[in-house]
Amino acid sequence: xxLRELAHSRTGDKxxxxxxxxxxxxxxxxxxxxxxxxxxxxxxCFPGMxxxxxxxxxxxxxxxxxxxxxxxxxxxxxxxxxxxxHGKCIGAAVLDLELPET
Amino acid sequence: MKSIRIGTGAGYSGDRIDPAVDxxxxxxxxxxxxxxxxxxxxxxxxxxxxxxxxxxYEPLLEARMxxxxxACKRNxxxxxxxxxxxxxxxxxxxxxxxxxxxxxxxxxxxAVTGDDVFEAVCSGDxxxxxxxxxxxxxxxxxxxxxxxxxxxxxxxxxxxxxxIVIVGRASDPALFLGPALHAFGWQMDDWPRLGRGxxxxxxxxxxxxxxxxxxxDPGYKDPPHLARLGMPIGEIDxxxxxxxxxxxxxxxxxxxxxxTEQLLYEVHDPARYLQPDVVADFSGxxxxxxxxxxxxxxxxxxxxRTGLLKVSLGVQExxxxxxxxxxxxxxxxxxxxxxxxxVAERVRLLGIPCRETRGELxxxxxxxxxxxxxxxxREVRMRFAARTDSRADAERIGxxxxxxxxxxxxxxxxAWRSTRRVIGVLSTLIPEQLVSPRxxxxxx
Numbered sequence: 001x002x003l004r005e006l007a008h009s010r011t012g013d014k015x016x017x018x019x020x021x022x023x024x025x026x027x028x029x030x031x032x033x034x035x036x037x038x039x040x041x042x043x044x045c046f047p048g049m050x051x052x053x054x055x056x057x058x059x060x061x062x063x064x065x066x067x068x069x070x071x072x073x074x075x076x077x078x079x080x081x082x083x084x085x086h087g088k089c090i091g092a093a094v095l096d097l098e099l100p101e102t
Numbered sequence: 103m104k105s106i107r108i109g110t111g112a113g114y115s116g117d118r119i120d121p122a123v124d125x126x127x128x129x130x131x132x133x134x135x136x137x138x139x140x141x142x143x144x145x146x147x148x149x150x151x152x153x154x155x156x157x158x159y160e161p162l163l164e165a166r167m168x169x170x171x172x173a174c175k176r177n178x179x180x181x182x183x184x185x186x187x188x189x190x191x192x193x194x195x196x197x198x199x200x201x202x203x204x205x206x207x208x209x210x211x212x213a214v215t216g217d218d219v220f221e222a223v224c225s226g227d228x229x230x231x232x233x234x235x236x237x238x239x240x241x242x243x244x245x246x247x248x249x250x251x252x253x254x255x256x257x258x259x260x261x262x263x264x265x266i267v268i269v270g271r272a273s274d275p276a277l278f279l280g281p282a283l284h285a286f287g288w289q290m291d292d293w294p295r296l297g298r299g300x301x302x303x304x305x306x307x308x309x310x311x312x313x314x315x316x317x318x319d320p321g322y323k324d325p326p327h328l329a330r331l332g333m334p335i336g337e338i339d340x341x342x343x344x345x346x347x348x349x350x351x352x353x354x355x356x357x358x359x360x361x362t363e364q365l366l367y368e369v370h371d372p373a374r375y376l377q378p379d380v381v382a383d384f385s386g387x388x389x390x391x392x393x394x395x396x397x398x399x400x401x402x403x404x405x406x407r408t409g410l411l412k413v414s415l416g417v418q419e420x421x422x423x424x425x426x427x428x429x430x431x432x433x434x435x436x437x438x439x440x441x442x443x444x445v446a447e448r449v450r451l452l453g454i455p456c457r458e459t460r461g462e463l464x465x466x467x468x469x470x471x472x473x474x475x476x477x478x479x480r481e482v483r484m485r486f487a488a489r490t491d492s493r494a495d496a497e498r499i500g501x502x503x504x505x506x507x508x509x510x511x512x513x514x515x516x517a518w519r520s521t522r523r524v525i526g527v528l529s530t531l532i533p534e535q536l537v538s539p540r541x542x543x544x545x546x
Contacts, residue, residue: 009363010316010317010364010366012367012368013368014370015527016232019366019369019370021367023359025359046471047473048467049470049471057371059372064362066366079489079524081458083462084469089470090469093470
C-alpha cells in the first residue's frame with residue numbers, strides 16, 4: 001500500500017532546510033506510520049537530490065511525523081537557481097512510499 | 103471566559119485582498135492582522151528605501167488599507183501588520199493619506215521602529231549562523247540587518263490607543279500574540295500562556311493555509327470552492343486556548359487535517375519553536391472538532407525565552423539570468439537535453455563569468471532531480487539559469503536560450519527570459535538588550 005492512502009503531507013522551508021510533515025488521516029494508523037516511515041526511507045524518496053542529515057520528530061497525539069531535511073534546497077530560497085527554490089513541491093514525493101499492509 | 107477574535111487579512115505580500123474585506127465587514131473581529139513580510143522582502147524594501155526615502159514599505163499597503171479601512175473603522179476592528187517593512191514611518195504616513203482620502207478621521211496610527219540593527223551587527227562581534235564567519239566580513243555587500251522583534255511593542259502601541267499598528271521586522275506569530283498580550287495582560291514570563299499565544303499565531307499567520315489553501319489533492323483532500331477561499335478567524339481566550347474557524351459561505355475547510363499541516367509548517371523541533379518572547383512547545387498540542395469548520399486546540403505550552411533575537415541579514419549576491427524554451431512530440435526529451443548542452447557550451451565558449459549554472463528539463467528533472475527510468479514525456483520545457491556578478495552577464499544567459507529558436511534543435515518554441523537581482527538572506531543572533539523598540543503615534 002502507498003503512504004498516500006494513509007497519510008497526507010505538507011512541506012515548509014527555512015533557509016537551506018526543508019521540513020516535511022507526514023500526517024495520518026486516521027489516528028489509529030499512526031503506529032503503522034511510526035514503525036515504517038523512518039528517516040532512511042524518506043531519503044529513498046529523493047534519489048535525484050542531494051540531501052544532508054534527516055531528523056524525525058514524533059507527534060503521536062496528532063498522528064504526525066515531522067521530518068527535517070538539512071542542506072536540501074541548493075542553498076535556500078534566496079540564492080538557489082532551482083525552479084522551486086522553496087522546495088514546496090518535494091514533499092508530495094514521499095506519499096509514493098510503499099508500506100506493508102499490516 | 104474573556105476572548106478576542108482575530109482575523110488574518112494576508113499571509114504573504116501578494117495575498118488576495120477580497121477575503122480580508124469580507125472579514126472586516128462580517129467577521130465580528132476585534133483585530134485584523136496582515137502578515138506580508140517574507141525573509142528577503144525586507145532587503146528588497148531597504149533597496150527601495152535607499153532609492154527613495156519615502157519608499158520601502160509593502161507595495162500593496164495603500165490598496166489593502168483602501169479596501170479594508172472603511173469597514174474596520176465602522177466595525178471597530180483594529181489592524182496589526184508588518185507592512186511597514188523597511189520603513190514603518192512612511193507606511194504610517196501613507197496609511198494616514200488613505201484614511202483621509204476615505205473621509206475617515208479620529209484614527210490613531212502607530213509605527214513601531216527599532217528592528218533595524220545594521221550598525222549594531224557591523225560594529226559588534228557577531229557570527230553568521232550559516233557560515234560561522236563574522237558579520238563584518240560581508241559588510242560591503244550587506245543591504246539590511248533587521249532583528250525579529252517580539253509582541254511587547256505591539257501590545258504597548260495598542261495600550262496607547264492605536265487603531266492601527268504598523269511594524270517592520272517582527273516575528274510573524276508576534277503579530278497575533280501582541281493583541282492577546284494587550285487584551286489579557288499576560289506577564290512576559292508566563293511561559294505556558296505565551297507559548298499558547300505563539301501556537302495561535304503560528305496557526306493563523308499564513309492566512310488560508312489553515313482554511314484549505316496549500317492543501318487540496320483531488321480524490322484525497324477536496325476542500326470546496328477554492329476560488330472563494332475564506333481567510334481564518336482565531337478566537338483566543340485568556341488562557342491562550344485557540345479555536346480556528348472561518349466565515350460561513352466561504353470556500354475551503356477548517357479540519358484537524360488542515361490545522362495539523364499548518365501547525366508543523368516550517369517547524370523543526372516541535373518542542374522548541376524559538377521565538378523572541380518564548381520558546382514555544384507544540385509537542386503536546388491536541389485538536390478537537392468543535393462544530394462545522396471549527397477546531398479547538400489544547401495542550402500548547404512554552405519555556406523561558408533565550409534572550410537572543412534572530413537577525414535577518416540581506417546580502418547582495420549578484421544576479422540570476424534565466425531562459426526557457428519548449429519541445430514537444432517524439433524525442434522531446436532528447437532535443438531539450440541537447441538544447442541545455444548547447445547553452446552550457448555557449449556559456450563556456452563566450453567566457454560568460456558565472457558563479458553557478460543549472461540546465462534542466464521541466465517535467466523531467468527540474469524539481470526532484472535526475473531519477474532513473476522516467477517515462478518519455480510528450481513535451482518538455484528546457485530551463486537554463488546562471489548566477490553572475492553583473493546584470494549584463496545575467497542578461498546574456500537568457501539571450502543565449504532565446505537564440506535557440508534559430509540556432510538550436512528542431513521545434514523549439516515559447517522562449518522566455520528573465521534577469522533578476524539576488525538578495526541572499528543570512529542570519530545572526532544578538533542580545534535582546536541591543537534592540538530598542540520605539541513607538542511613533544500619528545493621528546488623523
